[in-house]
Amino acid sequence: MIILIFYLMYITIFGIVIFKDKHPQVSSTYKEQHKVERFYGNEASQDRVILLEEKTFSGLARVNLMENAQESIDIAYYAIQKGYITDLFFGVILDAADRGVKVRILLDGIFHGFRFSLKDVQYALINHPNIEIKFYEPLNPLRPWTWNNRLHDKLLIIDHNYAVIGGRNIGNRYFIQESKKPPTNDRDVLLINTDPKTKEGSVLNQMEGYFNQVWDHPITKIPFDNLSSRQQKKAKKANQQLKQNLENLRKTDKKIFNNHYDWVKMSLPTKKITFIHNPIQRFNKEPWVWYDLTNLMKNSKMSIVIQSPYVIPTKPMLPYMDTLQVPPEKVTILTNSLAATANVVAYSGHIKHINGMVKKGLNIWEYQGPDSIHAKTFIFDDRFSAIGAFNMDSRSTFLNTESMVVIDSVEFTESLEKEMDQYFKKSLKVAKDESYIEDPNLKPGKVSWVKSFSVKGLSYITGLFQHLL
Numbered sequence: 001m002i003i004l005i006f007y008l009m010y011i012t013i014f015g016i017v018i019f020k021d022k023h024p025q026v027s028s029t030y031k032e033q034h035k036v037e038r039f040y041g042n043e044a045s046q047d048r049v050i051l052l053e054e055k056t057f058s059g060l061a062r063v064n065l066m067e068n069a070q071e072s073i074d075i076a077y078y079a080i081q082k083g084y085i086t087d088l089f090f091g092v093i094l095d096a097a098d099r100g101v102k103v104r105i106l107l108d109g110i111f112h113g114f115r116f117s118l119k120d121v122q123y124a125l126i127n128h129p130n131i132e133i134k135f136y137e138p139l140n141p142l143r144p145w146t147w148n149n150r151l152h153d154k155l156l157i158i159d160h161n162y163a164v165i166g167g168r169n170i171g172n173r174y175f176i177q178e179s180k181k182p183p184t185n186d187r188d189v190l191l192i193n194t195d196p197k198t199k200e201g202s203v204l205n206q207m208e209g210y211f212n213q214v215w216d217h218p219i220t221k222i223p224f225d226n227l228s229s230r231q232q233k234k235a236k237k238a239n240q241q242l243k244q245n246l247e248n249l250r251k252t253d254k255k256i257f258n259n260h261y262d263w264v265k266m267s268l269p270t271k272k273i274t275f276i277h278n279p280i281q282r283f284n285k286e287p288w289v290w291y292d293l294t295n296l297m298k299n300s301k302m303s304i305v306i307q308s309p310y311v312i313p314t315k316p317m318l319p320y321m322d323t324l325q326v327p328p329e330k331v332t333i334l335t336n337s338l339a340a341t342a343n344v345v346a347y348s349g350h351i352k353h354i355n356g357m358v359k360k361g362l363n364i365w366e367y368q369g370p371d372s373i374h375a376k377t378f379i380f381d382d383r384f385s386a387i388g389a390f391n392m393d394s395r396s397t398f399l400n401t402e403s404m405v406v407i408d409s410v411e412f413t414e415s416l417e418k419e420m421d422q423y424f425k426k427s428l429k430v431a432k433d434e435s436y437i438e439d440p441n442l443k444p445g446k447v448s449w450v451k452s453f454s455v456k457g458l459s460y461i462t463g464l465f466q467h468l469l
Helices: 002-015 030-035 055-065 084-097 115-124 195-201 204-216 229-252 288-299 343-360 394-399 410-424 449-468
Strands: 047-054 072-077 102-107 133-138 156-158 161-167 188-193 272-278 303-308 333-336 361-368 374-378 384-388 403-407 427-429
Touching: 030 288, 047 055, 047 272, 047 333, 047 410, 055 084, 055 156, 055 161, 055 188, 072 084, 084 102, 084 115, 084 133, 102 204, 115 133, 115 229, 133 333, 156 204, 156 449, 161 204, 161 384, 161 403, 188 394, 188 403, 195 204, 204 272, 204 403, 288 374, 288 384, 288 394, 288 403, 303 384, 303 410, 333 343, 333 410, 343 361, 343 449, 374 410, 384 410
Parallel strands: 072 102, 102 133, 303 333, 333 361
Antiparallel strands: 047 188, 072 156, 156 161, 161 188, 272 403, 303 374, 361 427, 374 384, 384 403
């Protein structure tokens, strides 16, 4: 009991308290090298873009890109969840590796999901000569200061020519309608380099450079040096099972495979696409992504639209927004309602900020469900769109690896706004008394007393460590 008490004190101090203060400011070097003007393009870029909004098509796009990969597949994800989609995803990866494609899989070291029944899938991937796996900051019970710096990126890079970035993890809820749990509405973009011979001018070059930095970083580790004979047997069995599942799917769900997509013809032009990301090291980071996003806010003159599954603007984040030119009534935030949210802990931090945002005159719209929204999106002056993994909270600002793309394209932004309108139609505007402004076409989502009580109760606890939400 004494050992347990000391251990709890130890992790409280070194896993929670030490992150509360000392939030680094963005260095003068970063500011000098990363001016807001770099997001602006003057002519047509070699990079084009496709919005992957609909769940099924986003999954089909990933399958198609990996099916047609010839040289390399680089994958970075926060979480892998057991289910149909994961079996499909890794079946296609193994198939590509069998063709000689070099595959690198980079996952968060705590939330990767390769445990229990998926452990054998991990063995199968490690056992393949053309596949490498690494974990960013694996779990170490004796070093609690390593628990909070998580890899939150969601990237897929194919053959140096295509890339997918957005908010989707790999799991059924992000790609199909489930019967057991309400699905999650998310958003990705497919980026296309139309001139592979001059890749230096493409955003894919920036993304590959970042992937390599994280892959080669000292805190990124391989899960096993060598598989034991027992693990190798499990690996072979899992390999056979994944391939058999893939073969069965090719017979029963033929529409998933061998599709012909003219990606360039389907895409929209851009003036420029720029990749932004956080630093990689431990402890509180310089808030590079937040700095870049708030610089775009400050440079906006007409409107700002933000979509985030929850909004937790902590005190260290606020100074970066102190000189906005856009008046509060022209700032719109779309987020989940209590009825819709799938993240009760984070939402318990969010509810403490709703009143303050409404009183400042911001337009707060809450999605009513029964499903939830998980996309992370910023729109500036109907011209620039930022899409990726960054949530509007302290964790994404100072702790996680995070990445987004900033797209300079009026055509793409118009397309994005049309898609986002479907969520606004299922959302209610928050009034100054925190009730909803009535809409004759939409009723507030139903909230169970258990969920309501849980969120309100948790808010008293999470209020003490909003810097970790």
